[in-house]
Amino acid sequence: MNLNFNDFIYNCDSDIVCHKFLLGLKQGKTLESAARTVMESLDGAFSVTGITGDGEFFAFKDPHGIKPLCAGHDPNAATFAFSSETVSLDMNSFVRDFELNPGELVTVSSQGFKRTQIIQKPREAFCAFEYAYFARPDSTFGGDKYVYEMREEFGRNIVREFQEIAEDGDIIMSVPETGDDSAMGVHEESGLRWERASRRHRYVTERAFILLNTERFSTIDKKINILGSKVAGKRVIITEDSIVRGDTTKIIIEKLRKAGAKKVYVFVTFPRIIGPCFYGIDMSTYGQLVGSRYDAEGIAKIIGADKVCYQSIEGLIRATGRSEDQLCMACINGKYPTPCAQKMADVMKKRFQEGFEEKNRIYESEEAQP
Numbered sequence: 396m397n398l399n400f401n402d403f404i405y406n407c408d409s410d411i412v413c414h415k416f417l418l419g420l421k422q423g424k425t426l427e428s429a430a431r432t433v434m435e436s437l438d439g440a441f442s443v444t445g446i447t448g449d450g451e452f453f454a455f456k457d458p459h460g461i462k463p464l465c466a467g468h469d470p471n472a473a474t475f476a477f478s479s480e481t482v483s484l485d486m487n488s489f490v491r492d493f494e495l496n497p498g499e500l501v502t503v504s505s506q507g508f509k510r511t512q513i514i515q516k517p518r519e520a521f522c523a524f525e526y527a528y529f530a531r532p533d534s535t536f537g538g539d540k541y542v543y544e545m546r547e548e549f550g551r552n553i554v555r556e557f558q559e560i561a562e563d564g565d566i567i568m569s570v571p572e573t574g575d576d577s578a579m580g581v582h583e584e585s586g587l588r589w590e591r592a593s594r595r596h597r598y599v600t601e602r603a604f605i606l607l608n609t610e611r612f613s614t615i616d617k618k619i620n621i622l623g624s625k626v627a628g629k630r631v632i633i634t635e636d637s638i639v640r641g642d643t644t645k646i647i648i649e650k651l652r653k654a655g656a657k658k659v660y661v662f663v664t665f666p667r668i669i670g671p672c673f674y675g676i677d678m679s680t681y682g683q684l685v686g687s688r689y690d691a692e693g694i695a696k697i698i699g700a701d702k703v704c705y706q707s708i709e710g711l712i713r714a715t716g717r718s719e720d721q722l723c724m725a726c727i728n729g730k731y732p733t734p735c736a737q738k739m740a741d742v743m744k745k746r747f748q749e750g751f752e753e754k755n756r757i758y759e760s761e762e763a764q765p
């Protein structure tokens with residue numbers, strides 16, 4: 396196929412990765428050179444798998460290893476696979492082999508995997524939000540611990556950090572389903588009953604925080620049902636994985652109040668989100684994040700809670716079993732692991748503070764480029 400590289404049109408970030416990959420392939424003629432070109436020329440998160448025209452199966456990950464990518468094989472070692480999470484290997488009865496290292500290229504031949512370190516960065520930056528929200532609870536990331544076990548520990552941490560609030564609760568109620576595992580941890584540490592007083596409509600599957608404003612309210616309203624008699628007159632502790640815009644939690648609290656809950660405390664496992672993500676999560680502006688405008692007290696007022704209790708960043712790090720310099724926590728601490736993202740964040744933050752209206756993802760417009 397003859398490709399005209401100058402006419403390449405970018406419709407999405409995968410097109411950019413693809414373009415750089417093809418350029419590298421054209422120049423160096425090897426998979427190593429192609430992966431190196433992508434890694435050296437792009438600032439961001441990418442976990443790539445592909446197959447060449449010659450049938451060579453490969454995968455590589457960005458030099459900071461921001462997003463997960465693992466490898467496995469079937470029990471006969473006849474088929475090899477790459478997946479973003481181990482759960483898909485488990486579900487297909489594949490053996491889990493390894494999590495790719497940051498900056499690593501892996502190719503597959505009849506002998507199995509061949510691993511080549513293309514670029515070595517001084518630090519890894521694995522997305523901390525995977526642990527709190529994105530990943531399946533039954534996945535693991537390069538260790539034996541399941542994600543759900545870490546989420547349970549997140550719940551225990553919040554009780555330790557907000558003992559007085561835990562003692563003032565009557566029941567725990569999770570926002571299903573991502574709050575379930577931390578609710579178990581809160582239950583274990585506090586001894587409070589975990590009342591399954593909110594139920595999720597199993598056929599409404601949209602993720603609320605990526606919907607338009609108009610759609611969000613009705614989706615959340617349809618998605619979560621509150622069992623009124625279980626919360627009436629009670630001091631309720633809700634466990635949430637995160638607060639992005641605050642809409643979901645606000646609607647649930649409204650429903651709880653209507654059902655007669657006496658007090659509503661919110662335990663949030665992911666620390667306060669203060670900045671956008673440039674690495675693939677749809678939290679793209681400061682303005683849309685309630686945590687960039689208000690502290691925990693202000694957020695409690697906005698969403699109608701008696702108190703919002705965030706797990707500390709230190710607690711989160713400890714529970715993941717990683718160290719601070721192995722994690723990306725840019726959206727909660729403002730320190731972006733890649734230079735271009737840091738520059739964009741600084742530009743956007745300054746403009747946001749100056750009152751510039753963020754209509755869309757301004758970092759994608761040329762005037763906002765650092």
Ligand code: SF4
Nearest residue numbers: 522523524672723726
């Ligand atoms: S900025 Fe936040 S959501 Fe984005 S990769 Fe980093 S930790 Fe994950």
